[in-house]
Amino acid sequence: SQTIHQWPATLVQPVGSPLSLECTVEGTSNPNLYWYRQAAGRGLQLLFYSVGIGQISSEVPQNLSASRPQDRQFILSSKKLLLSDSGFYLCAWSLGRAGNTIYFGEGSWLTVV
Amino acid sequence: SQELEQSPQSLIVQEGKNLTINCTSSKTLYGLYWYKQKYGEGLIFLMMLQKGGEEKSHEKITAKLDEKKQQSSLHITASQPSHAGIYLCGADITGANSKLTFGKGITLSVRP
Numbered sequence A: 001s002q003t004i005h006q007w008p009a010t011l012v013q014p015v016g017s018p019l020s021l022e023c024t025v026e027g028t029s030n031p032n033l034y035w036y037r038q039a040a041g042r043g044l045q046l047l048f049y050s051v052g053i054g055q056i057s058s059e060v061p062q063n064l065s066a067s068r069p070q071d072r073q074f075i076l077s078s079k080k081l082l083l084s085d086s087g088f089y090l091c092a093w094s095l096g097r098a099g100n101t102i103y104f105g106e107g108s109w110l111t112v113v
Numbered sequence B: 001s002q003e004l005e006q007s008p009q010s011l012i013v014q015e016g017k018n019l020t021i022n023c024t025s026s027k028t029l030y031g032l033y034w035y036k037q038k039y040g041e042g043l044i045f046l047m048m049l050q051k052g053g054e055e056k057s058h059e060k061i062t063a064k065l066d067e068k069k070q071q072s073s074l075h076i077t078a079s080q081p082s083h084a085g086i087y088l089c090g091a092d093i094t095g096a097n098s099k100l101t102f103g104k105g106i107t108l109s110v111r112p
Helices: none
Strands: A003-007 A010-013 A019-026 A032-039 A043-052 A055-058 A065-070 A073-078 A087-094 A108-112 B004-007 B010-014 B019-025 B031-037 B043-049 B055-058 B061-065 B071-076 B085-092 B106-111
Touching: A003 A087, A019 A032, A019 A087, A019 A108, A032 A073, A043 A065, A043 A073, A043 B085, A055 A065, A073 A087, B004 B085, B010 B019, B019 B085, B019 B106, B031 B061, B031 B071, B043 B055, B043 B061, B071 B085
Parallel strands: A010 A108, B010 B106
Antiparallel strands: A003 A019, A019 A073, A032 A043, A032 A087, A043 A055, A065 A073, A087 A108, B004 B019, B019 B071, B031 B043, B031 B085, B055 B061, B061 B071, B085 B106
16 A cells, blocks of 8 residues: 655744755655645645656745655755745645545644744 | 635534535536545545536545536534544646645534
8 A cells, every 4th residue: 555754744943944854655656746835724735746756846936946856755845944934744646647636644844933 | 816615614513413514616626625634634535526416425424526516515424523623625627637726624623
């Protein structure tokens, strides 16, 4: 069966510091991978998605970037965090066909202070 | 404007009562997904609907997609405290791939 893990679960970072959130999927190959952010009162916002290694699409201009160095690894990064980057970040995966369910990781709480 | 509207925003029911929550779009939905979330945790997949008029049930939860494929409802029968949480609908509104647009979610509380 397929599993998805992301880490760290919680982190507190000062403004201007770098960020790296990592996500891995097991039990499948060539999945679509996603990074979402959930902010209070704003619902779930798609940040990046990837259909293959090195293929990243950005949905919203922002202070963040994503990379996919391996087939089942997806990384969310920032060189300098802003206060507005605080939120709950969710990694997700799906099979590479329209109509397939998207499955989410456990989430990572980021607080920028 | 929000492409997926969920209503009501929040709901408090007495244990044992039935309830219905809704998800509405102005666009045709190529796939409609219901998820449940406990605050601060990941989303748990509940059900997916694709065809107009489709209805699916799992335990005491029933989801329906209208014939126009623009509105979905989630009905819980005889609610229990374990049903409490945030219910989110997500939808493919482009038909092109698996990207989902989400509503803001509905917070359900069940009083024992």
